[in-house]
Amino acid sequence: MIGLNTAAVYVLQTLGSLYLLIVLLRFVLQLVRANFYNPLCQFAVKATQPLLKPLRRVIPSLFGLDMSSLVLAILVQLALMALTLLLTYGTTGNFLQLMVWALIGVTALFLKIFFFALIISVILSWVAPGSHNPGAELVNQICEPALAPFRKILPNLGGLDISPILAFMVLKLLDMLVINNLAAMTMMPDILRLLI
Numbered sequence: 001m002i003g004l005n006t007a008a009v010y011v012l013q014t015l016g017s018l019y020l021l022i023v024l025l026r027f028v029l030q031l032v033r034a035n036f037y038n039p040l041c042q043f044a045v046k047a048t049q050p051l052l053k054p055l056r057r058v059i060p061s062l063f064g065l066d067m068s069s070l071v072l073a074i075l076v077q078l079a080l081m082a083l084t085l086l087l088t089y090g091t092t093g094n095f096l097q098l099m100v101w102a103l104i105g106v107t108a109l110f111l112k113i114f115f116f117a118l119i120i121s122v123i124l125s126w127v128a129p130g131s132h133n134p135g136a137e138l139v140n141q142i143c144e145p146a147l148a149p150f151r152k153i154l155p156n157l158g159g160l161d162i163s164p165i166l167a168f169m170v171l172k173l174l175d176m177l178v179i180n181n182l183a184a185m186t187m188m189p190d191i192l193r194l195l196i
């Protein structure tokens with residue numbers, strides 16, 4: 001029975017985390033004003049539309065952002081954590097604590113989206129600079145708002161852009177000092193730390 005629970009937790013975390021990534025990516029794409037005619041954006045819209053459509057009726061937009069996608073991401077993270085705890089320990093625990101853990105998890109994933117987009121952007125700048133591939137264009141649209149503040153304060157180094165290094169440092173510091181400390185302070189179980 002323990003083996004089946006472990007397998008169920010693995011499948012749940014893998015598929016749930018993938019869907020959570022798509023939902024949060026949709027919010028990020030709206031946040032950075034990405035081109036929604038991009039085929040990858042269209043995939044994110046179509047994959048999240050069935051659950052977002054009813055939420056949009058009750059959750060208003062805020063500052064031009066569709067807050068329903070952010071709320072859906074928190075709800076998916078909450079359900080994922082509750083089911084993981086239920087399968088592992090037989091209980092979901094305190095709802096308020098679970099909600100705090102879900103907020104921490106969504107924030108951690110939000111930072112990871114930018115972190116990995118920056119890695120992909122740096123690699124693409126070496127192997128395919130100026131590429132017009134839909135994936136490359138989307139990654140650049142995600143990275144540009146994160147890199148713009150650093151490019152304003154850094155001097156021009158003649159074609160060498162070191163703004164990604166500073167962005168990596170800031171994202172890693174936020175993960176180490178904020179996310180990890182919040183997870184430790186709220187006594188998040190190790191089985192849930194795999195989700196953040």
